[in-house]
Amino acid sequence: MTGTYCVVSGCNAEYSAYKKAGIGVSFHKFPRPIDFVSQTILSEWIRRCGTRNTDPLKNHICSNHFSPTDYERDLQNEYLGLPPMKKLKKTSVPNKNLPHVVLAVTEMNDENQLVSPEGQVQMIKPDESGSSTSFDSSNSYSTISSGDSTDSSMGEIYGDAIEYIAGRI
Template sequence: MPQCAIITCNNTHRRTKGGNVRYHRFPGDHNTRTRWLQVCGKTVPNCSTARVCSRHFSKECYERDVQHELLGLPSRCRLKKGAVPDTNLPLDFLKEEVLPGSAIDILLAVGLVPSQPVQKVSGGLPRE
């Protein structure tokens, strides 16, 4: 039973059975497969059995099925050559620019000021 190889996705064939979710095999092209592996966010032990579900591909990633459209048949879900998952991905891989500095710098940038630590006296009561 296939399950999605993206780390943040819980889709499995059993959960999505009867729905409109499709599971795509990893591409044979080495460069495209490497990009898929980077997007997954985890180590994929066997690319020949791993799958990525259709919820991680935008409409632009699919080929248009003109023959089925003209005949009034349901369209096939075929990915374009070189298509890479581009939606519903782990946030770490979507970030192209990381904010410089420490966590304090980030808090200050959004307008939050860190509180001062409370100092204790020998008696265990905080100072004012």
């Protein structure tokens, strides 16, 4: 991981510096776009970085941008008495210490529409195969700063929304 650094705008975290100092910060690769849900998660990671020079195949985001609830329990290492590994849940998105970000939609209503936290609705447009993969960008999202309390719980809300959407597809 030599030369690994956090790609989030304004973050100066570098793997070698933290390792030398003995500080337990981990660096996470971007999720791979395997299906609609993982593509949505990847898009959200990129958007929350706040930079245009993000290469999901090469870049990392440090653990300073995730909440403790964003991680899975490492039961194997816990059982063996080893230090737990920091493995992110599949639906985790960066939600701490971010530049100003635009919040994404968080739930789907009964009319197959995505709804933002403020109640703004976005229609889902089916692609040619009939699956819902593109979004109408005509509606605006609200912008909040990373210091708002709403942003710190966004990972949980967004994760629940992704699970709900995945169940409806």
